[in-house]
Amino acid sequence: MKLILSLITAFIFFFQTDLDALRYSYAKANASNANTQAFINLAEKQTGTDPVTNGYQAAAKIMQAKIVKENRKALVKSGAASLESIIKNNPNNIELRVIRLSVQENIPKIVGYRGSIKDDKAFILNNYSKQNTAIKAYVKKFAMQSKTITDEERATLK
Template identity: 80%
Template sequence: MKLFLSLITAFIFFFQTDLESLRNSYAKANQSNENTEAFINLAEKQSGSDAVTTGYKAAAQIMEAKIAKKNRKALVKTGATSLESIIKSNPNNIELRLIRLSVQENIPKIVGYRGSIKDDKAFLISNYGKQNAAMKSYVKKFAMQSRSFSEAERATIK
């Protein structure tokens, strides 16, 4: 039975798009250092140069600081600068805003990269209804586990 489930899981992952793989891996990345490493490796392997893929790559750089022994500050600075640049070029992309919100929500306060939490949260809430079903599901999953959203705000995302 375990072999059967393993084969089905492998089959699903094989036919999953790169972006879906990135999303799924990113959603699990903060659960453990192994998941963080898996996300970083997956992001590094991506060949796409679209804004969202590049946003996930920037998030991977920032997250690498969590497990790196050296150059942690440089990793965060490079990743944050890249993510900010991508968002500046694509200010209406809800997925990029979600990435930045999740990074800023999970980064230690001492780093100081937390300036857009309120703006990104408001953007997600106000633009949620305009998204396709897959993106609505992704935003909803994030909001339900996010520390930044109140119960009233979560209710608006249902």
């Protein structure tokens, strides 16, 4: 069974673009430490200068703190600074806002990296209708499992 699942996953990744593979892997990353590590490995292999790819790489750095024993604070601080810089340079990119919102929703409150949740949520809800079909599907999928977006707000995402 594991072999069949591995082959299906390999087949999916083979026919996806790098960004599609990152999106898919990121969506599954919080399910287990193995999925987190797979996402980190995939993000580290990316070489592009695309802001969205760089956003996923910053998220991978933050998520790495979840599975390592040392330098957790430094990883979160570095990843968060990188993500903030990317968003500052690309403030109208909804996918970057989704990445930051998902990171901030899932990071422990004690870390303190939660200051943009309300702004990102409002930006996502206000700009959803302006996105292409692929991004709408990705945002909607995120919204369905989001801890911050309410059922009423989810209903507005069509």
